[in-house]
Amino acid sequence: MHPHPQQAPHVSVVVIGYDDVAHIADAVRSALAQGPAVREVVAVDDCSSDGTFELLTRLAGTEPKVRVIRRESNSGGCGSPRNTGIDAVTSPYVMFLDSDDVLPPGAVDALLAAAVKERAEVAGGLCVRRELPSGREVPWQDRLYAENTVLARPAELPRLVHDTLCVNKLYRSDFLREHDIRFPEGRFPYEDFVFTARVLAAGPRLALVPEQVYVWHVRRSAEQLSISLDRAGIDNWRARIEASRTAYEILLNAGQKELARAARAKFLDHELRMYARELGLRDAEYRSAWWTLTREYLTEYDAADWALNPAAPGRLLARVVLASPEPRDLPRLRELAARPARLCPPYVRAEDGTPIWSRDLPQLTLEPYLTRAVELLPLAVDGELRPRTGDTRLRLRLHEMYGRLAEAGPEALEVEWRHREEGSTAQRATLPLTPGADGTWSAETPVDLAALGAGTWDLRLHVRLADGTARETTAHARTGDGRLRRSAVASLRYGVLLVQPYATHSGSLSVRVAAGVRGVADVLRNRLRRLMR
The missing domain is CATH 3.90.550.10 (Spore Coat Polysaccharide Biosynthesis Protein SpsA; Chain A)
Incomplete structure (x- = not known):
């Protein structure tokens, strides 16, 4: 006993x-x-x-x-x-x-x-x-x-x-x-x-x-970041690849083939997507080195590694990297690396009608997306938030993907704002989708910024389909003039709100809100401090 x-x-x-x-x-x-x-x-x-x-x-x-x-x-x-x-x-x-x-x-x-x-x-x-x-x-x-x-x-x-x-x-x-x-x-x-x-x-x-x-x-504010957070240098990526390679070899040499293959799949789904989301933050020298190291490692993958779940976002991302000797399509890859993934336009076809990544990479087909369940597709939604006193609007546009969405009949977008620090949600709404002549669906809703209150708010969406299923996604951040500006908005509750729609590392639409004179002053003071460094 x-x-x-x-x-x-x-x-x-x-x-x-x-x-x-x-x-x-x-x-x-x-x-x-x-x-x-x-x-x-x-x-x-x-x-x-x-x-x-x-x-x-x-x-x-x-x-x-x-x-x-x-x-x-x-x-x-x-x-x-x-x-x-x-x-x-x-x-x-x-x-x-x-x-x-x-x-x-x-x-x-x-x-x-x-x-x-x-x-x-x-x-x-x-x-x-x-x-x-x-x-x-x-x-x-x-x-x-x-x-x-x-x-x-x-x-x-x-x-x-x-x-x-x-x-x-x-x-x-x-x-x-x-x-x-x-x-x-x-x-x-x-x-x-x-x-x-x-x-x-x-x-x-x-x-x-x-x-x-x-x-x-x-x-994250520590003077010396932990290894997992200190990803700004290329040596960190090199170390991550080496640790992943070593883990794979240990499992394979022990006869654990299924676990070894799962470890390679995990690298694509986790490591590759995480670092790809951050490539836009790095300089050209880092991006070039990252691309070279990644291509070298991916050449070690065999046919069975690629055959497993071919429609997974990490696999498509990896195939793009392998297909090109130089960094390319970084904004689109960033969206694909998001969680949930977004495959943004253009949706190109080869001469025979086969979906492909781009016209100059016709060998990189997207055929698995023709049979993947619609609720698992990396759907792309554009989100535009225009802060204005008394009339702040959120505009959303859902893109078609090789005819798959029209077949499924998208009916509505379920919208909610989630506070990043507290995890609370606000302003949930179900918006009917209106089809457009350009093959997209659109929806629009007012946003009560004062009801959101201070903090950072992330937009979360569910695309509701005709059969009752839904696909969770986020919105690609964009504005009509291509810029995301900080705006001061009058508020009966707070007097003034300082509002900044912005794109996260993965390109998703979020918004920062500073409430009241004190909150606005803190933002301006911190910005001045950064400029003086």
């Missing part, structure tokens, strides 16, 4: 940190607060110089469960200190925690209970990304953790390769040691990719739980 997990001290939590004196104590305390199931908290300091080690030493003096290990030199990454922790733990199970994150209450109990009950070598749960300072939380790969699930082997659920995090899981210590599963040493960005691939390659029994077990703090 296994002891009750809430009574037996079965778990070691490895906390790693480097020059993070401001946050690491909170991380350690969140591990200690998990209760009696935690036998020890092994805090590994990666040779900090800001007082992190001294803080941990003082904390260990008052907390007998805390054990501090100081590395003699800084490793330059997260893998080496975690390996130090793996070597040091004395408990049957181990978890990992980064110094700037926290474990929510009950995390260890939820994972340990599942691991013990199901005799699983690995137990995983839901991680949420908490944006700071707003506190907005976004679940990470929540489809995997919608319900309690037990897998005899990872291949039963290939989508597991999408969750590359190591921190939202509990591992049997002897399982890691038996299979020599470790992180890459030294400076190796995206070390989680490799570690997770090694775990999956070993074929563990897994238990997945719907409980929230990890809070990933996202600090």
